[in-house]
Amino acid sequence: MTTIVKSLLIFVLAGLCEIGGGYTVWLWLKEGKPVWYSLAGGVILALYGLVATWQVEGFGRVYATYGGIFIVLVMLWAW
Numbered sequence: 001m002t003t004i005v006k007s008l009l010i011f012v013l014a015g016l017c018e019i020g021g022g023y024t025v026w027l028w029l030k031e032g033k034p035v036w037y038s039l040a041g042g043v044i045l046a047l048y049g050l051v052a053t054w055q056v057e058g059f060g061r062v063y064a065t066y067g068g069i070f071i072v073l074v075m076l077w078a079w
């Protein structure tokens with residue numbers, strides 16, 4: 001697997017963890033879901049922090065690229 005493909009897969013996984021974890025916590029706070037939603041969301045958000053460290057390149061450029069991919073993922077999630 002090339003470095004670019006690996007990086008893109010990590011970006012997508014990190015984005016899904018960030019969006020999914022935040023959404024799960026939001027469901028608990030705003031929609032009255034059970035407390036385990038907040039716990040699951042916290043775990044998923046912690047996984048986002050871990051997944052983001054799997055990138056092999058320097059932090060600055062990689063994080064800027066992730067920002068663009070995150071915006072696309074959020075737009076797809078909202079759609």
